[in-house]
Amino acid sequence: xDLLFLFFxxxxxxxxxxxxxxxxxxxxxxxxxxxxQCHKPSDDRMVSTQFSGEIIYRNQNLxxxxxxxxxxxxxxxxxxEQTYAPRLVFxxxxxRPSLQDGISEMEEFYVDSIGKLLxxxxxxxxxxxxxxxxxSMLSSTPSxxxxxxxxxxxxxxxxxxxxxxxxxxxxxxxxxxxKNIFKSYANKLALVATSESLSPNWYSGNNRSMILANCLxxxxxxxxxxxxxxxxxxxxxxxxxxxxRTHHGAREESYNCCIQAEDEQGRVGFYLGKNLPKAATRAxxxxxxxxxxxxxxITELLRFMLKLLIxxxxxxxxxxxxxxxxxxxxxxxxxxxxKTGIEHFxxxxxxxxxxxxxxxxxxxxxxxxxxxxxxxHRFGNTSASSxxxxxxxxxxxxxxxxxxxVFMISFGAGFKCNSCVWEVVRDLTVGESKGNVxxxxxxxxxxxxxxxxxxxxxxxxxxxxxxxxKVPDAFM
Numbered sequence: 001x002d003l004l005f006l007f008f009x010x011x012x013x014x015x016x017x018x019x020x021x022x023x024x025x026x027x028x029x030x031x032x033x034x035x036x037q038c039h040k041p042s043d044d045r046m047v048s049t050q051f052s053g054e055i056i057y058r059n060q061n062l063x064x065x066x067x068x069x070x071x072x073x074x075x076x077x078x079x080x081e082q083t084y085a086p087r088l089v090f091x092x093x094x095x096r097p098s099l100q101d102g103i104s105e106m107e108e109f110y111v112d113s114i115g116k117l118l119x120x121x122x123x124x125x126x127x128x129x130x131x132x133x134x135x136s137m138l139s140s141t142p143s144x145x146x147x148x149x150x151x152x153x154x155x156x157x158x159x160x161x162x163x164x165x166x167x168x169x170x171x172x173x174x175x176x177x178x179k180n181i182f183k184s185y186a187n188k189l190a191l192v193a194t195s196e197s198l199s200p201n202w203y204s205g206n207n208r209s210m211i212l213a214n215c216l217x218x219x220x221x222x223x224x225x226x227x228x229x230x231x232x233x234x235x236x237x238x239x240x241x242x243x244x245r246t247h248h249g250a251r252e253e254s255y256n257c258c259i260q261a262e263d264e265q266g267r268v269g270f271y272l273g274k275n276l277p278k279a280a281t282r283a284x285x286x287x288x289x290x291x292x293x294x295x296x297x298i299t300e301l302l303r304f305m306l307k308l309l310i311x312x313x314x315x316x317x318x319x320x321x322x323x324x325x326x327x328x329x330x331x332x333x334x335x336x337x338x339k340t341g342i343e344h345f346x347x348x349x350x351x352x353x354x355x356x357x358x359x360x361x362x363x364x365x366x367x368x369x370x371x372x373x374x375x376x377h378r379f380g381n382t383s384a385s386s387x388x389x390x391x392x393x394x395x396x397x398x399x400x401x402x403x404x405x406v407f408m409i410s411f412g413a414g415f416k417c418n419s420c421v422w423e424v425v426r427d428l429t430v431g432e433s434k435g436n437v438x439x440x441x442x443x444x445x446x447x448x449x450x451x452x453x454x455x456x457x458x459x460x461x462x463x464x465x466x467x468x469x470k471v472p473d474a475f476m
Contacts, residue, residue, distance in 0.1 A: 029182055029183045029186075029228060030182070030228055030233075030239060030240070031175070031178060031179040031182050031226055031228060031239070031240040032226060032227050032228065032232070032233055032236035032237075032238065032239050032240070032425070033224060033225070033226055033236060033237050033238040033239075033240075033422070034121060034225040034226065034227050034232060034235060034236055034237065035117060035120065035121050035224075035225045035237065035435075036117070036222055036223065036224040036225065036237075036388055036391075036392075037113045037114075037116050037117040037120075037222065037223045037435055037437075038113070038220065038221070038222045038385065038388050038389050038392050038436075038437035039109045039112055039113045039195070039220055039221040039222065039223075039385075039437070040437045040440075041084040041108070041219050041220070044090070045084045045085055045086070045087060045090065045219065046081075046082055046083070046084055047081070047083050047084065047085045047218070048081050049081055049452065049453050049454055049457050049458075050457075051090075052074070052454070053457070053458060055089060055094070055214075056070060058092065058094075059095075059204055059206075061204065061205055061206040061265075062206055062211075063206075063466075064461070064464055064466050064469045065466070066206050066208070066211070067458075067461050068461055068462060069208055070211065070215065071454060071455070071458055071459070071461055071462070073212055073215045074215045074452070074454050075452065075454050075455045076352065077215055077216060077351060077352060077376075077452075078351070078352035078355070078373065078376045078377055078450065079215070079216070079218075079376060079377060079380050079381075079452065080377040080378060080450065080452050081452060081453065082378055082379075083218040083219075083378070083379055083380035084218055084219040084220065084379070084380075085198065085218065085219060086101065086105050086197075086198045086199040086202070086219055087101070087104070087105070087199075088101045088199050088202075089202060094202040094204060095202075095204040097199050097200040097201075097202065098200075099140065099200070101199035101200060102138045102140070102197040102199045102200045103138075103140055103144075103147070104199075105197050105198070105199045105219065106135060106138065106144055106147075106195060106197055106221075107147070107151075109193075109195050109219075109220075109221035110144075110148055110151075110193055110195075110221070110223065111151065113193070113221055113222065113223040114148065114152065114191065114193060114223045116435055117191075117223045117225055117435075118152075118225075120434060120435055121225060121235075123189070123225070125152035125153060125154050126153070126154060126155050127189055128152075128154055128155070128158055128189055128190070128191045129158060129159065129185075129188040129189050129190065130158065130159045130160075130161075130178060130181055130188055130189070130190035130191070131145055131148065131149065131154065131158055131159070131160050131161070131190070131191050131193075132145075132160075132161045132163070132174040132177050132178060132190065132191070132192045132193070133145040133148065133161070133162050133163065133174075133192075133193045133194075134163040134164075134166055134170035134171060134173065134174045134192075134193075134194050134195075134384055135163075135164065135194075135195050135196060135197055136163075136164055136165055136166055136167055136168075136170060136196055136383065136384065136413075137164070137165075137196060137197055137200070137201045137260065137270075138164070138197035138200065139164045139165075143162040144162060144193075145160045145161070145162040145193075146160070146162075148193065159181065161174070161177055165413075166384070166412060166413075166414075166416075167258070167383075167384070167411075167412025167413035167414060167416065168348060168350060168381070168383045168384050168386070168410060168411060168412040168413070169348070169384065169410040169411055169412030169414075169416045169417070169418040170194060170383075170384040170412060171192065171194035171222070171224075171384040171385060171387060171388070171410070172243065172245070172387070172408065172410055172418040172419070172420055173245070173418060174192045174194060175192060175224070175226070175240070175243070175420070176243055176245065176418075178190040178192060178226050179240060179243065182226075182228040186228060187228065187229045187230070187231075188227065188228055188229065189225070189226075189227050189229060189232075190225070190226040190227065191223065191224070191225060191226075192223070192224040192226065193221070193222075193223050193224075194221060194222050194223075194224070194384045194385045194388070195220065195221030195222070195382075195383070195384070195385055196217070196219075196220075196221075196382065196383035196384060196385070198217055198218075198219055201213075201260075201268070201269070201270060202214060203267065203268070203269030203270065204267055205263045205265060205267040205269060206263075207263040207264075207269065207271075209271050209272055209273060209274070210261075210263060210269035210270060210271050210272070211269070212272050213269065213270040213272060216350075216351055216380065216381045217270075217380065217381050217382075217383060218379060218380030218381060218382055219382065220379055220380075220382030220383075220385050220386070220389065221382070221385045222385040222388035222389070224388065233425075236425050236426070237424070237425065237426065237428065238406070238422040238423065238424060238425060239422065239423045239425050240420060240421075240422060241294075241295070241405065241420075241421040241422065241423050242291065242294045242295065242420065242421050243418070243419070243420035243421075244287055244290045244291040244294070244418070244419055244420070245287075245416065245418045246283050246286050246287040246290070246416065246417045246418070247414055247415075247416050248279065248282060248283050248286075248414070248415045248416070249414045249415070249416075251279075251282075251415075253275055253278075253279060254279040254282065254283065254414075254415040255414065255415065256273065257272075257273040257275045257276045257278075257279045257415060258270075258271070258272060258273065258276055258279070258412075258413040258414075258415060259271050259413060260413075277353065277357065279415045280350075280354070280357075280411050280415070280417070281357070281361075283411065283415055283416065283417035284358070284361070284409070284411075284417050286417070287409075287417040287418070287419050288419075291419050291421075292336065292338075294421075295338075295341045295342060295405070295407070295421050296336070296338065296340055296341040296342075297340055297341055299340075300336065300337055300340040300341065301336075304335065304336040307335065308335070337363070338362050338363075338407070341405065342405050342406075342407045342421070343404040343405055343406070344368075344371075344394055344399060344400065344404060344405070344406045344407065345358075345362065345364055345368050345369065345371075345372075345406075345407050345409070346371065346372070346387055346390045346391050346394070346406050346407060346408040346409070347359075347369065347371075347372035347390065347409050348372075348386055348387060348409060348410040348411055349372055349375050349376040349379075349380070349381050349382070349386040349389070349390065350381055350386075350411055351376070351381065352373075352376065354411070355369055355372045355373055355376065356369075358409060370446055371390045371391075371393040371394050371397075372390050373446075373450065374393055374445045374446055374450075375389045375390045375393055377447075377450045378438075378441070378445070384410070384412070386410075387408050387410055389437060391406065391408075392433070392436050392437050392438055393438055393442075393445075394406070395428050395433045395436060396433050396436045396438035396439060396442040397442065398428070398429040399429070400424045400427075400428040400429065401424060401427055401428070401429055402424055402425065402426055402427045403423070403424060404423070404424040405421050405422070405423055405424075406421065406422045406423075406424065407419065407420075407421055408420050408421070408422065
């Protein structure tokens with residue numbers, strides 16, 4: 001009897017040990033953000049209204065028709081006068097970029113951002129276990145990841161990933177890589193560097209679908225420190241709750257709507273097709289179908305299903321009520337209240353139309369989309385790093401309280417829509433946001449008006465006649 005009792009005691013102890021070990025191991029698989037640092041280029045790289053006019057005039061391939069098109073595009077873009085461009089543009093060499101121009105632009109970013117991030121958190125480069133770098137439109141040998149390792153003298157066994165061609169949604173792909181590594185390796189520290197190299201990709205032709213990128217994209221970048229170390233969790237800012245990646249590359253229309261290509265004269269640029277909004281909407285809808293059940297309470301999901309069922313019954317009884325009578329391209333509302341599970345919306349600053357479209361679809365108010373709108377105005381579309389400028393705005397405005405959930409939504413060439421939800425794990429509404437890229441100007445935002453002065457300065461172009469048009473000295 002004693003032997004049987006001993007046997008069952010050992011068996012029970014073993015089962016408890018295995019259960020405890022399973023629960024304990026899951027704690028090491030969580031992905032936390034310790035800190036992040038957005039890059040603020042120096043003020044001598046700031047693009048003013050006057051300088052924008054000089055850049056456009058330097059392009060001898062443009063005429064009055066293109067001037068009018070660009071004026072309309074930049075006026076409605078939502079971009080202000082304090083965005084940043086690469087140095088070669090200020091040197092007048094945008095038509096003759098070199099490989100070194102792109103590398104130097106990236107060096108300026110990562111020396112500043114990674115250096116500040118590691119120093120602020122008192123972390124040695126040799127403590128980094130995982131390095132993920134994403135820069136879509138610059139591929140050098142050695143890779144940018146190798147250049148970072150060389151600059152900071154990281155360890156020989158650091159796990160390295162260098163991503164290119166992944167577009168504006170690449171930073172969430174980088175986070176996803178880190179998240180998956182954390183599932184297999186405990187007590188690790190990861191560094192993600194996300195940016196875009198504009199220097200070798202400034203378009204100097206006259207194709208409207210390609211020159212539009214010059215109006216939207218601006219210089220920037222962000223370094224993010226992530227961990228699954230137990231000893232560092234108490235210092236973490238955010239915890240990753242879930243992530244969903246949607247890729248429509250198999251659809252020809254989606255694949256070709258946003259692509260690097262050559263124009264008729266062989267000039268390389270980034271083509272933005274007219275079907276881009278349609279492709280983005282499709283990817284966004286498919287992404288929402290997967291992530292919505294993961295982030296919203298069951299009560300809201302049941303309410304939505306009941307509402308949908310009643311609507312279908314009414315349409316079946318009266319088919320004429322099923323028509324929306326909306327103009328083509330109008331974004332439809334999701335019909336579900338995302339605010340029941342989300343407090344903050346971190347939207348990719350792909351342009352004013354992108355922000356407005358997502359805001360309309362998710363039924364968001366001006367307060368919800370203010371961070372994205374202000375980021376677009378102050379920094380422009382900084383590609384994959386834009387999400388982190390939006391997040392930094394929320395932090396600088398003291399919006400992020402412990403327990404809040406932040407919904408990140410990004411789009412990228414391919415065509416991709418990636419989204420994730422972060423939980424705020426410590427109160428970020430108290431104290432100064434150290435190193436925040438918005439600290440120098442946050443009190444000025446939001447301004448009374450975000451209208452840029454381009455129309456006021458160059459509006460006279462709209463009244464010019466193509467046969468008599470001559471560029472005046474004031475435009476140069």
